[in-house]
Amino acid sequence: MAMSHNDSVPLHPSSQSDIDEIENLINAAPATVLPARPQSPPRASIPVSSSPFIQSNIPPPSFHNKPPIPPPISSVSVSPAVLPVTDPNVRPTVSAEGFGSAPNTLTEPVWDTVKRDLSRIISNLKLVVFPNPFREDPGKALRDWDLWGPFFFIVFLGLVLSWSASVRKSEVFAVAFAVLAAGAIILTLNVLLLGGHIIFFQSLSLLGYCLFPLDIGALVCMFTSSVLLKVILVPITLAWSSWAAYPFMSAAVSPRRKALALYPVFLMYVSVGFLIIAID
Amino acid sequence: MNQIQDTTISRPTENYSNPKTCFFHVIFKAASLAFYVLSALFVNSFVIVFVVTVLLASLDFWVVKNVSGRILVGLRWWNEINDLGESVWKFECLDQESLSRMNKKDSWLFWWTLYLSAVAWLFLGIFSLIRFQADYLLVVGVCLSLSVANIIGFTKCRKDAKNQIQQFAQQTIASRFSSTVQSAFSVV
Numbered sequence: 062m063a064m065s066h067n068d069s070v071p072l073h074p075s076s077q078s079d080i081d082e083i084e085n086l087i088n089a090a091p092a093t094v095l096p097a098r099p100q101s102p103p104r105a106s107i108p109v110s111s112s113p114f115i116q117s118n119i120p121p122p123s124f125h126n127k128p129p130i131p132p133p134i135s136s137v138s139v140s141p142a143v144l145p146v147t148d149p150n151v152r153p154t155v156s157a158e159g160f161g162s163a164p165n166t167l168t169e170p171v172w173d174t175v176k177r178d179l180s181r182i183i184s185n186l187k188l189v190v191f192p193n194p195f196r197e198d199p200g201k202a203l204r205d206w207d208l209w210g211p212f213f214f215i216v217f218l219g220l221v222l223s224w225s226a227s228v229r230k231s232e233v234f235a236v237a238f239a240v241l242a243a244g245a246i247i248l249t250l251n252v253l254l255l256g257g258h259i260i261f262f263q264s265l266s267l268l269g270y271c272l273f274p275l276d277i278g279a280l281v282c283m284f285t286s287s288v289l290l291k292v293i294l295v296p297i298t299l300a301w302s303s304w305a306a307y308p309f310m311s312a313a314v315s316p317r318r319k320a321l322a323l324y325p326v327f328l329m330y331v332s333v334g335f336l337i338i339a340i341d
Numbered sequence: 342m343n344q345i346q347d348t349t350i351s352r353p354t355e356n357y358s359n360p361k362t363c364f365f366h367v368i369f370k371a372a373s374l375a376f377y378v379l380s381a382l383f384v385n386s387f388v389i390v391f392v393v394t395v396l397l398a399s400l401d402f403w404v405v406k407n408v409s410g411r412i413l414v415g416l417r418w419w420n421e422i423n424d425l426g427e428s429v430w431k432f433e434c435l436d437q438e439s440l441s442r443m444n445k446k447d448s449w450l451f452w453w454t455l456y457l458s459a460v461a462w463l464f465l466g467i468f469s470l471i472r473f474q475a476d477y478l479l480v481v482g483v484c485l486s487l488s489v490a491n492i493i494g495f496t497k498c499r500k501d502a503k504n505q506i507q508q509f510a511q512q513t514i515a516s517r518f519s520s521t522v523q524s525a526f527s528v529v
Contacts, residue, residue: 171407171408174407174408178403178407204421204422205421205422206422209399209403212399216392216395219388220388220392223388230386230388231386231387231388231476232476234387234388234391235387235391235475235476235479238391238479239479260422260427260428261428262420262428263422263428
């Protein structure tokens, strides 16, 4: 099998792949009776024929679990139908060994995708809600935005509020969900209309993750019936949420308009806080 | 390549080559639609209807985007933010050889169920609009936006794939030509 050669003379990509092709045919010759009906490709190993990964095209993997940038589809096909492909990671490539297996998300097993998404949610949560060194550069911090985390937090908050309510549970849930979802969209539009530079989905993602402290507050409030405890706890979580949202929102707009961008965010969190306190 | 063409011509029908994936692709869509429609008969609480339907719809979204898109049609799309802070939509597809090997039935199923489920949600939305049920409209709105997002993503991905194939074909021809010319000159 043509593993990557560290040739002293870098070959032209197309001639390298020609050599690969010939070598593959030679190596795989004994096993190449093509079945009368092409087998369905096994689930996690759709053959992606070797793209000779030209070194410069692959950026170094970022520190977070970023989905790898696909290489340009520039390969000459190396007759993958001939090779019984079992392991998608072992493929004739020219120069990808510097980065381990070829970074191709099309052939990874499903469990890998799930793990990748889950770890992304957790890392986003840690970045947004907890103190970390990247808060000063908001654009970089929430680079891998995703909407699963915010979706889960919004639904969770709605559910907790609905459980805490003794009457009209359905309405409480619907109102909470609609207010939070519409509020996030409107707040993002607000920033955009103020001439701020923010990416729509990134901001939605951020506002959703900042609900996490309020989620915790609502959960605790569900189990306690003491109003005093609620009145103390909710402002603390409210302050935490606002602190989490502050750097991103303020960095997005010009300094003169910072208050205009931040005030509605604060207002929304305050109203959610009131909703938590008021529900019994 | 000729061998593959011969075998496909000689077999008039093929079965699904990824039955499990096709099953999952369809089951979540069908489950969320069915639950939403049947819940009016069995379930009193709107919260349960909302949560279960939206949960099934988002599971379906995830499965289509990450699993069945890859396996049934060899396409994938996502969004990234590059170093300049701009959002970039990335599309990824298998190379042409593998794309032409894709099972026709698989991809037929993929595209048709994608479109049909969006149309079904649209109808359900119109019904709830007519009946002035704002909260059920919320459910339908969420599910519809998830379906539409997948449709748009994969349609753009397919167009992008076609463009890439054309470019690649031109590029290959050009590079083959130049390498044969080079080798011809080196022999001489």
